[in-house]
Amino acid sequence: MNYWLFKTEPGCFSFDSLKNRPGMTEPWDGVRNFQARNFLRDSVSVGDLVLFYHSNIPEPAVVGLAEVVRAGYPDITALNPNSEHFDPKASVDKPIWYMVDVRYVKPLPRIVTLENIKQNLLLGDMPLVKRSRLSIQPVTEDEWHIILAMGGTTIP
Numbered sequence: 001m002n003y004w005l006f007k008t009e010p011g012c013f014s015f016d017s018l019k020n021r022p023g024m025t026e027p028w029d030g031v032r033n034f035q036a037r038n039f040l041r042d043s044v045s046v047g048d049l050v051l052f053y054h055s056n057i058p059e060p061a062v063v064g065l066a067e068v069v070r071a072g073y074p075d076i077t078a079l080n081p082n083s084e085h086f087d088p089k090a091s092v093d094k095p096i097w098y099m100v101d102v103r104y105v106k107p108l109p110r111i112v113t114l115e116n117i118k119q120n121l122l123l124g125d126m127p128l129v130k131r132s133r134l135s136i137q138p139v140t141e142d143e144w145h146i147i148l149a150m151g152g153t154t155i156p
Contacts, residue, residue, distance in 0.1 A: 003139040004044060005051040005128060006066070006102070015052045015064040015107065024104035025069055029077045030085040031097065036136040041072040041098040044136070049155075050102055051139060051147060053128075061111040062147055070101035108151030122146055 006028060008014070018026055031037055050066040074095030077085035090096040117123050123146060127137040139147075148154055 002043065002045065002048045003051070003141060003144040004039075004048060004068075005053050005062070005126075005137045005139050007053045007055040007135040007137075009056045010054045011056075014054065015104070018052070018066065018102065018104045021104075025101055027070075027075075027099045027101050029075050029099040031075070031099065031135055032085065032087070033134060036134045037096075037098055039136045039138070040100055043138075044068055044072060044100050046071050049105075049144070051144070055135075059113050059115070061113040062108060062117075062151065063111050064107040065105040065148075065153075066102040067105050068100050069103045072098040072100050075099040106153070108148075108153055110150070110152045112147050112150045116150060117147070120146065120150065 013026075018024060028040070031040060046068055048068040050068065051062045052064040052066050053062050054060060075085070075097040077083040078087040078090035078095065078097045079092065080086055087096060114128070117126065118129055123129055123143055126139065126143055127134060
């Protein structure tokens, strides 16, 4: 099992949005960075656990936990000219972009802010702390447990 941090702007798609989807499941689409795409295509697997992170807000934070329920498959939004994620270079034969399906697990009893994470010396090597802009980031097992403890919970 792998651990991940998935970033999203809550104005576009929030943790509550995921909770309110049928089956509390939604495709994680619209990723348009090649390194993040490679994670979705090659590394993110069914059963992997996700720190759901709200970004681009006054106090960015890990707010909840999700689980990957479908491994990487072509992102169909890239093929839809009416989608904000449309990519004219993508095709059915050469999809370029990938997505996974995630399912809501539970909220953290206490959100873990970016500032909290930065202040914890044990989390200093996280891509998030090193200012990575990637929307999909690997998290080590130790980092996962530390953030869950900071959020007042354990493995779901």
